Amino acid sequence: MAHQLTTCTFCGTGCGLYLETTGNRVVGVSPSMSHPVNEGKICVRGWHVHEIINAPDRLTKPMIRKRGALRETSWEEAYEYIVANLKHLCDKHGPDAIAFLNSPRCSNEESYLFQKLARGVIKTNNIDHGAGVYSNYSMNVLLKMIGVPATTNSIRELGSSDVIIVDGVDLGKQLPTIGGAVIRAKLKGAKLIVVDTRRHRVAENADLFLQHNPGTETTLYGAMAKVIIDHGLMNLPFIKERCREYEAFLAASETYDLSAASDICGVPEETIEAAALSYGRAHAAAILYSTGIEAGDAESVQAMVNLCLLCGQLGKEGAGIYSLTEHNNLQGVCDMGVLPDRLPGYGALTNDHARTRLEHLWGTNIPVHRGMTAKWALAHRGKGKLRAVWLCRYDPVSTAFITEAAESLRQCDLVIAQHLFLTESAKYAHVILLITVFGEERVTFTNAERRIQIAEKVIDPPAGVEPAWRQIVRVANALGAGWHYPASADIMEEIGKAVTFYSGANYDNLSREYGRQWPCTSEHPMGTQYLFAQGHPKQTFFFAGIENKPQPVLTSDEYPFTLVFGHSLYYWHQNVLIKHSETLKREYRMLLLDYPDGFVEISVSDAKTLNIRDGERIRLRTARGASVTAARVTREVLCGTVYVPYFVSQVLRQLQGVEERGVQLLPVSIEKEAA
Numbered sequence: 001m002a003h004q005l006t007t008c009t010f011c012g013t014g015c016g017l018y019l020e021t022t023g024n025r026v027v028g029v030s031p032s033m034s035h036p037v038n039e040g041k042i043c044v045r046g047w048h049v050h051e052i053i054n055a056p057d058r059l060t061k062p063m064i065r066k067r068g069a070l071r072e073t074s075w076e077e078a079y080e081y082i083v084a085n086l087k088h089l090c091d092k093h094g095p096d097a098i099a100f101l102n103s104p105r106c107s108n109e110e111s112y113l114f115q116k117l118a119r120g121v122i123k124t125n126n127i128d129h130g131a132g133v134y135s136n137y138s139m140n141v142l143l144k145m146i147g148v149p150a151t152t153n154s155i156r157e158l159g160s161s162d163v164i165i166v167d168g169v170d171l172g173k174q175l176p177t178i179g180g181a182v183i184r185a186k187l188k189g190a191k192l193i194v195v196d197t198r199r200h201r202v203a204e205n206a207d208l209f210l211q212h213n214p215g216t217e218t219t220l221y222g223a224m225a226k227v228i229i230d231h232g233l234m235n236l237p238f239i240k241e242r243c244r245e246y247e248a249f250l251a252a253s254e255t256y257d258l259s260a261a262s263d264i265c266g267v268p269e270e271t272i273e274a275a276a277l278s279y280g281r282a283h284a285a286a287i288l289y290s291t292g293i294e295a296g297d298a299e300s301v302q303a304m305v306n307l308c309l310l311c312g313q314l315g316k317e318g319a320g321i322y323s324l325t326e327h328n329n330l331q332g333v334c335d336m337g338v339l340p341d342r343l344p345g346y347g348a349l350t351n352d353h354a355r356t357r358l359e360h361l362w363g364t365n366i367p368v369h370r371g372m373t374a375k376w377a378l379a380h381r382g383k384g385k386l387r388a389v390w391l392c393r394y395d396p397v398s399t400a401f402i403t404e405a406a407e408s409l410r411q412c413d414l415v416i417a418q419h420l421f422l423t424e425s426a427k428y429a430h431v432i433l434l435i436t437v438f439g440e441e442r443v444t445f446t447n448a449e450r451r452i453q454i455a456e457k458v459i460d461p462p463a464g465v466e467p468a469w470r471q472i473v474r475v476a477n478a479l480g481a482g483w484h485y486p487a488s489a490d491i492m493e494e495i496g497k498a499v500t501f502y503s504g505a506n507y508d509n510l511s512r513e514y515g516r517q518w519p520c521t522s523e524h525p526m527g528t529q530y531l532f533a534q535g536h537p538k539q540t541f542f543f544a545g546i547e548n549k550p551q552p553v554l555t556s557d558e559y560p561f562t563l564v565f566g567h568s569l570y571y572w573h574q575n576v577l578i579k580h581s582e583t584l585k586r587e588y589r590m591l592l593l594d595y596p597d598g599f600v601e602i603s604v605s606d607a608k609t610l611n612i613r614d615g616e617r618i619r620l621r622t623a624r625g626a627s628v629t630a631a632r633v634t635r636e637v638l639c640g641t642v643y644v645p646y647f648v649s650q651v652l653r654q655l656q657g658v659e660e661r662g663v664q665l666l667p668v669s670i671e672k673e674a675a
Contacts, residue, residue: 005032007453009438010045012325013037013177014447016514017046019439024459026050026439035514036156043176052437058420059434081431083478085414089387099126099377102338102392104327107443109491110469111336114392117476120362125371128340129333130394138291138323139334141301143346145542150331152320153530154449158185160318163282165193169290172201174326193275198636208275212265214564214641215665221303222548223261224276225310226253233280235312242541243309249543256548264551280311284318291325302544309541315532324448332446335499340371345499361497378405388414392468397424418468433471441467443488452505453515559667563642599632601643607633610670617673622666628673642668
């Protein structure tokens with residue numbers, strides 16, 4: 001039996017593990033004891049990540065639609081079909097009639113070539129990742145306010161934090177390895193503050209739990225900032241030297257009142273004040289938040305960053321901002337430029353220097369105008385303008401974030417799907433290219449702490465199956481691109497030229513130790529443990545002046561409950577990888593076994609008042625519609641709120657019709673469904 005060190009590709013934590021192989025088969029997994037991310041620990045997903053490799057229902061041949069049905073075909077016919085139809089649609093309708101949508105599970109190499117195909121060959125910026133539940137514009141906020149759209153510090157540094165704020169993420173279920181690091185930090189003496197609408201396992205261990213009303217995060221953090229200002233705990237030297245717009249922020253902070261904020265958020269004044277003082281007095285304070293904050297928006301992320309800047313919690317160990325993601329390579333696909341308005345390395349399309357530099361590298365022109373987002377592309381085909389969609393490891397129909405996805409794909413003239421399985425979205429494809437899986441290719445991923453790591457090839461893929469990036473190269477060259485990438489390492493060499501902060505991240509360097517955290521440059525090849533360690537350029541950071549706005553009154557006597565749609569806690573229940581692991585299906589789909597037709601969650605007290613039992617059928621009503629589903633009675637949720645998992649799309653359609661955004665607050669009434 002052989003053992004190969006590699007990187008887990010299930011979530012954004014990026015744990016190190018060993019794949020155990022016998023012959024050309026992966027038979028087991030064990031954690032790396034010395035990897036800096038997980039230090040000998042892995043979650044249940046990591047223990048069973050290899051089961052997907054051996055899934056019996058993996059596709060074995062490419063497929064093409066003939067006479068209305070998908071049938072197995074040859075690789076040559078599949079490629080010829082794709083190339084001919086892309087040329088035809090591009091000539092007839094223009095390049096912007098085609099959209100390229102990939103998953104945040106795609107490797108850096110295939111993501112880079114995917115957007116290069118779109119921009120450099122097809123000539124469209126209709127390129128986006130499908131992280132549907134991640135809808136609070138976190139990347140844009142961090143890019144504007146601190147100049148870096150990423151987590152600032154390392155996971156292992158949490159052991160050096162004095163105060164840790166965990167916002168909007170159930171680490172125990174969603175990112176267990178990081179959850180363990182947080183709990184160990186608390187046991188060492190760190191004060192743990194949890195800000196959430198739900199009482200989850202980490203919240204049970206918190207020193208302070210700020211369980212707030214949905215949609216009030218901005219008010220809560222604004223009130224905390226006001227407490228810090230009133231007690232004179234600002235880091236004025238840091239602010240004066242490193243920040244802009246402080247005066248505007250101060251003026252906006254005057255609109256916050258602790259007592260009023262307490263009433264709005266539903267959190268006691270003394271709890272808000274205690275949390276603010278703990279953060280303001282800390283030497284090293286970290287804020288961990290989910291990039292899928294429920295019912296959050298750009299302002300809620302801005303308010304968190306304001307708090308960090310106010311206390312100077314950047315540029316030191318154990319401090320900073322941690323933007324966490326459940327997808328294993330959301331950071332990487334964004335770094336690679338899988339965005340409709342940003343180039344690789346986050347240069348704006350309208351930035352002449354950034355665009356010209358990339359055009360010189362590629363030897364071709366790049367369109368300037370912004371492309372379609374995944375949401376816009378799949379919402380009625382970009383209002384009728386979209387004719388073709390290329391889906392790389394992306395299954396938008398199953399996510400239910402975009403309720404119109406199935407109908408949009410059905411109406412397209414060409415749907416290309418690259419996937420391991422016949423997913424719900426692939427069923428609408430005109431051609432399917434089967435791809436390699438974890439352990440069958442050597443590629444890189446970038447985790448939530450900016451660590452670029454190689455996922456090693458340990459077994460050979462099925463006969464004839466190539467990595468997704470090789471398939472992209474074949475199509476590009478058939479369209480006249482003239483690309484030459486003998487190996488995935490050659491793609492990373494070009495990425496280093498396109499993305500400055502990856503310039504030292506060649507495969508030789510990444511093979512040493514446990515990858516490198518960017519910025520990893522030719523001048524600093526060892527990478528960067530935490531950002532701004534060498535100081536900050538003067539006045540680089542920006543405060544956001546967010547005035548306290550009156551909270552809209554959603555509920556009424558007729559509709560007394562607030563429904564929260566889009567809760568990403570249950571992301572794993574419908575995850576395509578979970579579906580193809582027998583062990584993980586048992587672990588993560590227990591709720592779906594108990595509630596096979598879906599469910600909504602209500603509090604114990606509300607259920608008692610309404611005389612509703614767990615599992616009982618209930619009817620939800622809004623001013624625009626009604627839906628019948630099962631009730632899950634739980635102590636996790638606040639009285640007066642109802643949670644709908646984001647994949648239960650029929651509830652949203654029935655209550656509101658066409659979805660406007662991924663996470664919503666709706667006023668609803670609840671009643672027992674008549675037998």
